[in-house]
Amino acid sequence: MKYHSKKLVTLLGGALVGVGAFLVAPEGALAVRSADTTGTYEICAETLYLRAWASGPAIDTLKGGTHFEVTSHAGEGWVKGYSYWAQQSGWVQNGWFC
Numbered sequence: 316m317k318y319h320s321k322k323l324v325t326l327l328g329g330a331l332v333g334v335g336a337f338l339v340a341p342e343g344a345l346a347v348r349s350a351d352t353t354g355t356y357e358i359c360a361e362t363l364y365l366r367a368w369a370s371g372p373a374i375d376t377l378k379g380g381t382h383f384e385v386t387s388h389a390g391e392g393w394v395k396g397y398s399y400w401a402q403q404s405g406w407v408q409n410g411w412f413c
Contacts, residue, residue, distance in 0.1 A: 347359045347360070347410060347411055347412065347413070348410070348412055348413070349409045349410045349412065350385040350388075350394050350409055350412050352385075353384075353385050353386055353387070354384070354385060355382050355383070355384045355385075356382065356383055356384075356385060356412035356413070357380065357381070357382055357412060357413040358377055358378070358379050358380065358381055358382070358383055358407075358411060358412060358413075359379060359411055359412055359413040360379055360411040361378075361379045362376050362377065362378060362379065363376070363377045363379075363383075363407050363408065363411050364376055364377070364407070364408075365377050365398055365401055365403070365405040365406070365407055366405055366406045366407065367405060367406070368406055369389045369391065369393035369395075369406045370391075370393070371406065374403070374405055375398070375401040375403065375405070377398055377400055377401060377407065378400060381398065381399065381400035382398075382399050382400070383396050383397070383398050383399075383407060383412070384396045384397045384398075384399070386404075388409070389406070392408055392409050392410060393406050393407070393408060393409060394406065394407060394409045
């Protein structure tokens, strides 16, 4: 019985180490973060939809590396602001900034 318990612990330990490997960001990957305050943020997503309102229809597609000035938060993961690249205001999903 002890042998099986040790074997199970060993297997589970190995599985956890394997899972941990997936949780580590690959070297050179961009770390994304949320806009916690107002201000200008760089978009880290490859593309990000600029929307008419939170969860609303897309009015433009913003490119990664461009900047977005956050002016307010709507909660539920959305921020309102101005895109210098698109030269218009709108909403984007929060959590895709460098």
